[in-house]
Amino acid sequence: MKTILFTNKYSGRPLEILEGELPEGFRAAFLPAQTQEALQNEIAGAEYLLAGGRLKITREALDQAGSLRMIQRSGVGLDALDLDAIREKGLPLYVNQGVNAESVAEHALLLILASLRRLPEIDRNTKNGIWKKQEQGVRTEELKGKTVGIVGMGHIARILAELLRPFGVKLLYWNRSRAEEDFEQRFGLRYVGLEELLESSDVVTLHCALAPETRHLIREETIARMKPGAILVNTARGGLVDTAALAGALRNGKLSFAALDVHEQEPIPADYVLKELDNVILTPHVAGVTADSFRAMMHEAFRNIRCFEEGRLEEIEAYRYQ
8 A cells, every 4th residue: 555645734624535535545644743854754654745835845855755756736836845856856746736726816806805895894893883884884995996916827816817807907917927918808917017016006916936036025115116005915925025014014004905815934923913903814824725625636636646656647637847
């Protein structure tokens, strides 16, 4: 029986879904603790690694992986993987791109709408018996007619553009490469530079990868270019945003609201500065996880592993990174 080692810890309903999708002939193994030391100790007995996004897949861990045949990413981000070490060891790495794109795009739209309508404040006030309909209502805004700037144009951003179009918004986007002309025309997208996007957008939503050149893409200098009262949404990677700079902009009114599903440190620390602000929505990196998307992630990951084990490489429904 082949062993699939999971770097993420699952319990309750997620574990039930995982066990229900696990193919015959494979056993699931889990780390005794979510630490690099535990990964290095346990990886030696695994033929397959199902890598989450929290623990780093380091060269030191891979040096202990004498039986490892393939790495399957549960999500899509690659920033937790030592790609040079994986390449040098000749390990195939598969990524199910787009498997949770619908879920993340929907969550991004949810955060945009909740920010415009100041939903946490309205909810809190209503539960506390504060019933000031006009006073509260006029502090909120509609999405219709707003300019939304999308940073990055991968699977998630493309779905979000489709979701946003019926709201009657103006859509700008910035990406390393320009999208196809027919796609732009279909959704009314306009390709602009990052500076113009920041200066023109009422809502800026982040959907790009974390790389050295994008770390702290949103920082004091770039925030200064954003429209006064703009909203920032991040469902991509926490490292794209300088937390201290964002907190300062939310305090001084440069930005009216921010909604973050991803954070520079996860889980968030006890002294996380954004927790103290009323004009922030925080969610725990949950945008890509619904019952539907989690089942799809496990199903596709196990299918790829089974096909690899049986030598049916042409049937693997995933992007092979290398």
